[in-house]
Amino acid sequence: MGLVVQKYGGSSVADAEGVKRVAQRIVATRKDGHDVVVVVSAMGDSTDELIDLAQQVSPLPPGRELDMLLTAGERISMALLAMAIANLGFEARSFTGSQAGVITDSVHGKARIIDVTPGRIRTALEAGAVAIVAGFQGVSQDTKDITTLGRGGSDTTAVALAASLGAQVCEVYTDVDGVFTADPRIVRSARRIPQISYEEMLEMAASGAKVLHLRCVEYARRYGMAIHVRSSFSTLPGTYVTDLDEEEAADMEQPIIAGVAHDRSEAKITVVGVPDKVGEAATIFQALADAQINLDMIVQNVSSATTRRTDISFTLPTEAGGRALAALDRVQAAVGYRSLQYDDQIGKVSLVGAGMRTHPGVSARFFTALADAGVNVELISTSEIRISVVVRGSDVDDAVAAVHSAFGLDSADVEAVVYGGSGR
Amino acid sequence: MGLVVQKYGGSSVADAEGVKRVAQRIVATRKDGHDVVVVVSAMGDSTDELIDLAQQVSPLPPGRELDMLLTAGERISMALLAMAIANLGFEARSFTGSQAGVITDSVHGKARIIDVTPGRIRTALEAGAVAIVAGFQGVSQDTKDITTLGRGGSDTTAVALAASLGAQVCEVYTDVDGVFTADPRIVRSARRIPQISYEEMLEMAASGAKVLHLRCVEYARRYGMAIHVRSSFSTLPGTYVTDLDEEEAADMEQPIIAGVAHDRSEAKITVVGVPDKVGEAATIFQALADAQINLDMIVQNVSSATTRRTDISFTLPTEAGGRALAALDRVQAAVGYRSLQYDDQIGKVSLVGAGMRTHPGVSARFFTALADAGVNVELISTSEIRISVVVRGSDVDDAVAAVHSAFGLDSADVEAVVYGGSGR
Numbered sequence: 001m002g003l004v005v006q007k008y009g010g011s012s013v014a015d016a017e018g019v020k021r022v023a024q025r026i027v028a029t030r031k032d033g034h035d036v037v038v039v040v041s042a043m044g045d046s047t048d049e050l051i052d053l054a055q056q057v058s059p060l061p062p063g064r065e066l067d068m069l070l071t072a073g074e075r076i077s078m079a080l081l082a083m084a085i086a087n088l089g090f091e092a093r094s095f096t097g098s099q100a101g102v103i104t105d106s107v108h109g110k111a112r113i114i115d116v117t118p119g120r121i122r123t124a125l126e127a128g129a130v131a132i133v134a135g136f137q138g139v140s141q142d143t144k145d146i147t148t149l150g151r152g153g154s155d156t157t158a159v160a161l162a163a164s165l166g167a168q169v170c171e172v173y174t175d176v177d178g179v180f181t182a183d184p185r186i187v188r189s190a191r192r193i194p195q196i197s198y199e200e201m202l203e204m205a206a207s208g209a210k211v212l213h214l215r216c217v218e219y220a221r222r223y224g225m226a227i228h229v230r231s232s233f234s235t236l237p238g239t240y241v242t243d244l245d246e247e248e249a250a251d252m253e254q255p256i257i258a259g260v261a262h263d264r265s266e267a268k269i270t271v272v273g274v275p276d277k278v279g280e281a282a283t284i285f286q287a288l289a290d291a292q293i294n295l296d297m298i299v300q301n302v303s304s305a306t307t308r309r310t311d312i313s314f315t316l317p318t319e320a321g322g323r324a325l326a327a328l329d330r331v332q333a334a335v336g337y338r339s340l341q342y343d344d345q346i347g348k349v350s351l352v353g354a355g356m357r358t359h360p361g362v363s364a365r366f367f368t369a370l371a372d373a374g375v376n377v378e379l380i381s382t383s384e385i386r387i388s389v390v391v392r393g394s395d396v397d398d399a400v401a402a403v404h405s406a407f408g409l410d411s412a413d414v415e416a417v418v419y420g421g422s423g424r
Numbered sequence: 425m426g427l428v429v430q431k432y433g434g435s436s437v438a439d440a441e442g443v444k445r446v447a448q449r450i451v452a453t454r455k456d457g458h459d460v461v462v463v464v465s466a467m468g469d470s471t472d473e474l475i476d477l478a479q480q481v482s483p484l485p486p487g488r489e490l491d492m493l494l495t496a497g498e499r500i501s502m503a504l505l506a507m508a509i510a511n512l513g514f515e516a517r518s519f520t521g522s523q524a525g526v527i528t529d530s531v532h533g534k535a536r537i538i539d540v541t542p543g544r545i546r547t548a549l550e551a552g553a554v555a556i557v558a559g560f561q562g563v564s565q566d567t568k569d570i571t572t573l574g575r576g577g578s579d580t581t582a583v584a585l586a587a588s589l590g591a592q593v594c595e596v597y598t599d600v601d602g603v604f605t606a607d608p609r610i611v612r613s614a615r616r617i618p619q620i621s622y623e624e625m626l627e628m629a630a631s632g633a634k635v636l637h638l639r640c641v642e643y644a645r646r647y648g649m650a651i652h653v654r655s656s657f658s659t660l661p662g663t664y665v666t667d668l669d670e671e672e673a674a675d676m677e678q679p680i681i682a683g684v685a686h687d688r689s690e691a692k693i694t695v696v697g698v699p700d701k702v703g704e705a706a707t708i709f710q711a712l713a714d715a716q717i718n719l720d721m722i723v724q725n726v727s728s729a730t731t732r733r734t735d736i737s738f739t740l741p742t743e744a745g746g747r748a749l750a751a752l753d754r755v756q757a758a759v760g761y762r763s764l765q766y767d768d769q770i771g772k773v774s775l776v777g778a779g780m781r782t783h784p785g786v787s788a789r790f791f792t793a794l795a796d797a798g799v800n801v802e803l804i805s806t807s808e809i810r811i812s813v814v815v816r817g818s819d820v821d822d823a824v825a826a827v828h829s830a831f832g833l834d835s836a837d838v839e840a841v842v843y844g845g846s847g848r
Binding site for chain 2: 016019020050053054056057058059060061062064065066068069071072073075076078079080082083084086087092093094099120144
């Protein structure tokens with residue numbers, strides 16, 4: 001009977017029929033006695049259409065104006081949704097990000113939420129209305145200009161509002177039934193994960209699982225806000241992303257492995273023959289940072305004893321490849337490296353699970369599975385609860401399937417799998 | 425070198441090309457050394473498309489939400505326009521009605537401006553930027569909800585901002601060259617009116633001339649704000665709507681007649697056989713007022729000496745016809761009238777000119793022209809500077825042409841026409 005925040009993405013409200021279907025779902029929650037705050041994205045492809053229009057007018061539109069333009073998208077969907085709810089006999093009031101009190105910094109296009117002051121939302125709820133809030137947008141604290149939050153922005157809006165209003169749960173509606181042990185398009189036997197910790201979900205999101213954006217999970221973890229990822233096309237439970245301490249996890253017989261994620265959106269650059277001197281790596285990474293490039297995996301081998309040179313490899317978003325190569329070219333003389341190798345035909349496969357911490361043998365089983373499937377590993381990187389490898393892009397499907405199967409994720413009973421070997 | 429407010433309608437910014445063309449025009453004004461504030465409408469038919477979407481979702485959308493929806497239209501056009509100006513190397517900042525300080529009452533769909541507090545616009549101008557403001561919209565003083573101003577709203581926004589900022593002139597750009605002595609589609613020899621008084625323009629607008637909305641002219645008159653109506657497709661001067669006192673008018677040899685307007689959007693209702701008793705007319709008009717129907721012309725004849733009954737006729741917007749008949753039905757017993765006649769095949773033709781006040785014989789010439797053209801007059805109504813008649817809809821073109829010609833408006837030299845006869 002508490003407050004529920006629900007977030008619906010653009011594909012759920014792609015047309016009038018979708019809007020009406022979502023309205024019915026919201027009204028059903030209201031009828032169950034809950035207060036409801038809804039965060040909604042722009043309809044279907046409408047944001048892309050607005051970007052198209054902008055490009056017809058200007059090749060490099062100012063960020064302030066691009067944000068002003070794009071925020072028209074949620075304005076349309078939220079007003080329509082409020083109308084559809086009113087048509088079902090329930091009061092609904094729509095609010096822009098600014099009206100809802102989503103206060104951000106001034107970085108147009110990827111603003112960060114710095115405060116949420118949802119006074120008008122509270123007033124609407126007290127009056128018995130459903131509050132509909134535009135996702136993805138806010139208002140800057142300094143200049144009072146309209147901002148957008150960038151990718152994953154609507155999910156983040158929903159979690160931020162839920163946390164600030166003390167909601168019981170933040171329901172994120174999507175077109176799949178929750179978070180899966182692997183992409184069901186690749187592994188047909190992939191299973192829905194009923195419950196996953198913030199840490200695991202963070203690693204899954206960072207490793208390419210697209211259901212929830214990294215940023216929204218980070219926000220949820222920081223404020224301890226439970227997220228329920230579920231389908232807008234069914235009433236089945238989805239995946240609960242919550243805070244599980246180790247004791248709870250043991251009590252609940254949490255599986256050791258959460259799932260297998262993959263990512264084809266990255267490219268790999270190898271800087272060949274970097275002299276083994278203090279500060280060379282720093283020069284390279286500073287040049288990339290100056291070019292505003294976010295790196296993912298970074299690997300450096302021990303340098304050769306004879307040449308006293310080493311190779312540094314890293315992965316980065318494919319769309320940043322050209323800029324990265326240009327930035328590295330500019331420091332070739334300073335660094336004295338021999339050459340650059342660029343490869344965008346790669347994929348990343350990651351195994352994620354909090355149980356890795358305490359269960360030895362996970363690494364051995366992982367690499368054995370890849371070897372048995374004939375998959376060559378090009379780079380390796382690990383965190384406390386994740387192992388990631390870079391493989392050929394054409395090997396990604398086989399690698400995901402092999403690892404998924406090797407860890408018993410195909411079956412219904414993950415806990416039954418016993419790991420042999422020692423260490424990772 | 426002062427401040428110029430420019431207003432561009434939806435047809436001027438119907439697509440990316442239109443937006444770029446308007447941007448060039450604005451930049452040209454800026455290069456001339458003027459500060460520029462631009463008020464812009466939604467692109468082309470986009471408002472109609474949004475209304476369509478609303479109707480797909482709800483047959484009777486709440487006014488608050490419809491306003492939230494429709495204001496997305498100007499948000500898109502103003503952001504695109506700011507981008508196009510930036511692309512030409514000039515700074516531009518777009519502002520919603522709310523950001524621009526357009527404060528209204530809370531009547532959604534036809535809010536009235538009650539204050540303008542353009543602090544952010546002033547700041548933008550002081551920083552050397554062009555300020556782009558969304559037309560047609562504001563924010564309610566009480567509830568801080570987004571409102572729309574209804575028909576003619578963008579013109580009114582422009583005049584209100586111009587008045588509040590102390591602009592030199594408010595330029596209203598349209599797809600014709602200004603205000604004409606008659607609709608050029610009907611009278612090919614119609615001429616552009618170089619200058620017209622607020623009063624005449626009000627009568628022209630009220631009589632069906634569509635270039636400027638009544639409301640915006642009223643606002644301009646109240647604040648003494650000069651309007652320059654001109655084409656966005658040429659740099660020719662258009663029509664100046666200004667305050668002309670009688671002396672000025674004489675000095676400038678203002679023409680006696682400003683022009684001929686017509687209107688096909690009205691229907692006529694005759695309440696037949698109304699008993700000649702005190703209060704019967706009041707009951708009828710109260711019933712219509714309660715049904716929110718705006719009447720235009722109202723005519724009552726002297727009652728017949730034998731029957732002691734009279735007929736009351738009035739005109740009203742055709743779309744309100746059904747509601748009016750229903751409202752009158754409900755008071756038939758109370759009023760005791762005999763029957764109702766409804767006719768939507770009518771047209772109104774009006775002659776407007778401040779010179780009527782002082783030049784006798786205008787009425788005689790007007791009715792003679794109609795008679796010579798074989799046009800039957802059904803209702804007559806006059807103001808100090810206007811004569812209007814209701815005729816058959818099929819006679820409107822002939823009537824406009826005949827009157828236009830009879831008052832010498834076809835020629836280039838209106839002043840040469842001498843009126844005979846006496847009185848009106």
